Amino acid sequence: MDTSTNLTRALLAALQAHGAREIFGLPGDFILPFFIEAEEAGTLPLYTLSHEPGVGFAADAATRYGGGIGVAAVTYGAGALNLVNPVAAAYAEKVPLVVVSGAPGARERAGSLLLHHQVRSIDSQLTIFREITCDQAVLDDPGTAPALIARVLARCVRESRPVYIELPRDMARVPCAPVPTLAEPTWDRDAVAACVREVTARLRAAQRPVLVVGIELRRLGLEEQAARLARQLGVPVVTTVMGRGLLAGRGVPLLGTYLGGAGDPLVADAVEESDALLMLGVLPTDTNFAVADGRIDQRHTLMATEGKVFVDHHVYPAIPLAALLEGLLDSGLRAPAPAPEAPGRHCPCDLHADGAPVWPLDIARGINDMLATHGRMPVVSDMGDCFFTALDIEDADLLAPGYYATMGYGVPAGLGLQARTGERPVILVGDGAFQMTGWELGHCRRHGWDPIVIVFNNAGWGMLRSFEPDACFNELGDWHLAAMAAGLGGDGVRVRTRAELAQALQHAATTRGRFQMIEVMLPLGAQSDTLARFVAAARRRNGMC
Numbered sequence: 424m425d426t427s428t429n430l431t432r433a434l435l436a437a438l439q440a441h442g443a444r445e446i447f448g449l450p451g452d453f454i455l456p457f458f459i460e461a462e463e464a465g466t467l468p469l470y471t472l473s474h475e476p477g478v479g480f481a482a483d484a485a486t487r488y489g490g491g492i493g494v495a496a497v498t499y500g501a502g503a504l505n506l507v508n509p510v511a512a513a514y515a516e517k518v519p520l521v522v523v524s525g526a527p528g529a530r531e532r533a534g535s536l537l538l539h540h541q542v543r544s545i546d547s548q549l550t551i552f553r554e555i556t557c558d559q560a561v562l563d564d565p566g567t568a569p570a571l572i573a574r575v576l577a578r579c580v581r582e583s584r585p586v587y588i589e590l591p592r593d594m595a596r597v598p599c600a601p602v603p604t605l606a607e608p609t610w611d612r613d614a615v616a617a618c619v620r621e622v623t624a625r626l627r628a629a630q631r632p633v634l635v636v637g638i639e640l641r642r643l644g645l646e647e648q649a650a651r652l653a654r655q656l657g658v659p660v661v662t663t664v665m666g667r668g669l670l671a672g673r674g675v676p677l678l679g680t681y682l683g684g685a686g687d688p689l690v691a692d693a694v695e696e697s698d699a700l701l702m703l704g705v706l707p708t709d710t711n712f713a714v715a716d717g718r719i720d721q722r723h724t725l726m727a728t729e730g731k732v733f734v735d736h737h738v739y740p741a742i743p744l745a746a747l748l749e750g751l752l753d754s755g756l757r758a759p760a761p762a763p764e765a766p767g768r769h770c771p772c773d774l775h776a777d778g779a780p781v782w783p784l785d786i787a788r789g790i791n792d793m794l795a796t797h798g799r800m801p802v803v804s805d806m807g808d809c810f811f812t813a814l815d816i817e818d819a820d821l822l823a824p825g826y827y828a829t830m831g832y833g834v835p836a837g838l839g840l841q842a843r844t845g846e847r848p849v850i851l852v853g854d855g856a857f858q859m860t861g862w863e864l865g866h867c868r869r870h871g872w873d874p875i876v877i878v879f880n881n882a883g884w885g886m887l888r889s890f891e892p893d894a895c896f897n898e899l900g901d902w903h904l905a906a907m908a909a910g911l912g913g914d915g916v917r918v919r920t921r922a923e924l925a926q927a928l929q930h931a932a933t934t935r936g937r938f939q940m941i942e943v944m945l946p947l948g949a950q951s952d953t954l955a956r957f958v959a960a961a962r963r964r965n966g967m968c
């Protein structure tokens with residue numbers, strides 16, 4: 424068997440070894456050799472979509488939900504620069520995404536002509552991606568390429584951040600040695616022991632300890648360790664907005680999601696009155712804590728994030744989350760008695776199937792009823808009131824750009840999730856966000872993807888109306904989206920009443936093999952309570968009252 428390999432095959436093997444399970448892409452002349460090699464190798468399924476934002480969001484969701492790493496392969500210039508927003512979203516939300524971009528070859532670079540797709544200089548693209556990735560490699564020398572690929576992919580996994588790999592088109596097929604596997608990094612065990620001692624001492628002395636879990640636990644594959652710690656400590660567990668769905672179904676006393684004044688008062692009181700808030704893998708973002716309005720006493724927080732641990736006014740600078748968890752589990756710290764079962768959250772369900780118009784909470788009720796009847800399904804949400812409504816969907820994994828808050832994520836992310844896992848997602852998306860990337864549904868037919876897509880149609884940018892109710896620029900008109908579903912290869916129905924919604928959900932849940940779009944016509948001004956409270960908190964915070 425030919426054991427020699429070329430640079431593209433070496434890269435494909437390394438991507439797979441680091442957890443890639445597929446490639447999402449949109450080719451162009453600068454990356455055609457890579458696509459040809461990838462298709463011939465067949466080691467990673469190659470899914471093409473119609474616009475690079477969709478490619479990026481699909482790759483993001485595949486790894487966000489399925490683990491490992493996501494891969495987005497695009498051409499140079501127009502393709503890669505179309506990918507900037509999804510990669511920025513992945514950086515902000517700590518998603519291990521690998522960008523593979525084609526690029527001009529050495530002879531083209533040496534010429535005097537301005538190349539098509541070139542911006543300011545041939546390296547402008549690399550400069551732009553330096554700002555939104557944690558490491559970069561230009562594979563212009565087969566002698567250095569294996570080590571560069573090894574370094575960049577190791578950082579992608581270790582830091583759970585996007586990385587950028589530039590593959591000049593004249594290098595794709597040059598002979599190249601396999602990519603080496605790097606040794607795992609070590610850490611200072613004395614520093615970890617000192618940190619564990621201080622954290623356990625604070626927890627022992629606490630009267631009202633609470634565990635807050637955040638998205639880094641999922642990104643770093645540490646959810647089960649965190650669940651074991653929660654059961655061992657016997658303390659109430661709260662998720663952040665970004666961490667919604669974490670530890671679900673793992674037998675821990677989950678109180679709910681912290682939304683400050685915009686959420687469940689029981690959860691807000693537990694967090695804001697705690698004298699030892701152990702926050703594991705929580706990113707200190709405004710969407711996670713802006714609604715706290717300063718009600719969390721920083722002197723009571725023990726925050727482990729980004730490889731550091733912040734206690735009071737000092738920092739342990741290099742404590743990997745895995746090491747901290749291992750130390751806390753081994754500390755023997757445990758509750759005198761198992762934590763009381765968290766009081767059952769009132770799950771908004773039992774949709775009243777009557778002739779009343781549909782409000783966002785009715786959609787959450789209908790989805791909760793559907794999941795209770797037909798089994799758990801992952802929920803993917805775009806940004807808009809659909810995201811705030813998704814927070815009322817119980818006991819389901821939620822994928823959403825809850826911090827970076829970009830529109831356009833929902834539909835391609837749902838496709839990426841089903842491509843990676845085969846699981847059928849429920850996708851929530853507003854009419855405005857659907858107009859951005861919803862058309863990627865046209866790819867479902869050839870791949871057998873069949874998401875249930877619920878469009879919140881209020882004929883405009885509803886969230887912005889919350890801030891500027893009199894502005895005309897937020898109006899989009901009625902695009903009759905359900906009527907377009909058949910042409911895209913799916914089934915679409917438009918509903919206005921709660922009875923029609925209930926019937927549509929039942930039909931969608933029992934119809935497989937084609938995507939099912941339910942276009943919910945919301946009455947003007949219909950808004951979820953959670954969004955209303957978030958907007959009120961934002962106005963207070965920004966002095967917009």
Ligand SMILES: Cc1ncc(Cc2csc(CCOP(=O)(O)OP(=O)(O)O)c2C)c(N)n1
Nearest residue numbers: 807808829830853854855856883884885886
């Ligand atoms: C890529 C991007 N461009 C603009 C914006 C800014 C924005 C945040 S929310 C919103 C309106 C969303 O309208 P939609 O109809 O989808 O949903 P709804 O509000 O419930 O009616 C906009 C324009 C963001 N977040 N991302």
